[in-house]
Amino acid sequence: MSGASREVGVVLRRSKVDHAWVDHVWSPEAILPDVPAAAPGAKLGMAGESELFYAGPARLELYPSETANYRDNLIDGKPQVWVALRKQTETGDMELVQVTADPTEGETLLEAGSDIVANVPMPPDVAAWVAAFVDEFHVERAFIKRKRDKSGPDPRKNPGARMRGRDGA
Numbered sequence: 001m002s003g004a005s006r007e008v009g010v011v012l013r014r015s016k017v018d019h020a021w022v023d024h025v026w027s028p029e030a031i032l033p034d035v036p037a038a039a040p041g042a043k044l045g046m047a048g049e050s051e052l053f054y055a056g057p058a059r060l061e062l063y064p065s066e067t068a069n070y071r072d073n074l075i076d077g078k079p080q081v082w083v084a085l086r087k088q089t090e091t092g093d094m095e096l097v098q099v100t101a102d103p104t105e106g107e108t109l110l111e112a113g114s115d116i117v118a119n120v121p122m123p124p125d126v127a128a129w130v131a132a133f134v135d136e137f138h139v140e141r142a143f144i145k146r147k148r149d150k151s152g153p154d155p156r157k158n159p160g161a162r163m164r165g166r167d168g169a
Helices: 064-075 103-112 124-137 159-167
Strands: 004-016 024-032 043-047 050-062 080-087 094-100 116-121
Touching (some): 050 064, 064 124
Antiparallel strands (some): 004 024, 080 116
16 A cells, blocks of 8 residues: 655754854754745745755655554644754755654654754644545554463474473483
8 A cells, every 4th residue: 555745845944053163053944835936955044043944845755554653743732744864975065865754763763873853843734634644544453462382492492302302301
């Protein structure tokens, strides 16, 4: 069963920092529900001392097997989208790697450690789209605890046990 996807726009914040080796840091600022006409890298304006830039379009994909995670994100009351960025070594520009509405996938991106990952508020239009997807595809799955086989010793752990069992010794 296939999922659904839509393109969203991503806004980045470039903040000045007082540091010996770095003069600024990048962070995801917002998700736009639609892709604007602006070119990737276009300066959008200022937010206090920080500059805002349009990172470009990103594909937000939803999968029927992950609807429980999307539902948990929406139930929180403040749904989020996780944005992963990577600094290009040649130019120093920020490359948009991935966006996701799945909190588990967002956590996995955070644990990878090589990218800049942050969560930003999910726009209401996008939240309504995710909620409609969950309503259409979510199937509640019962948790089934596996039971250990109690038929006897495991011969992989104790190779001699198999021989003793056959001989009756």
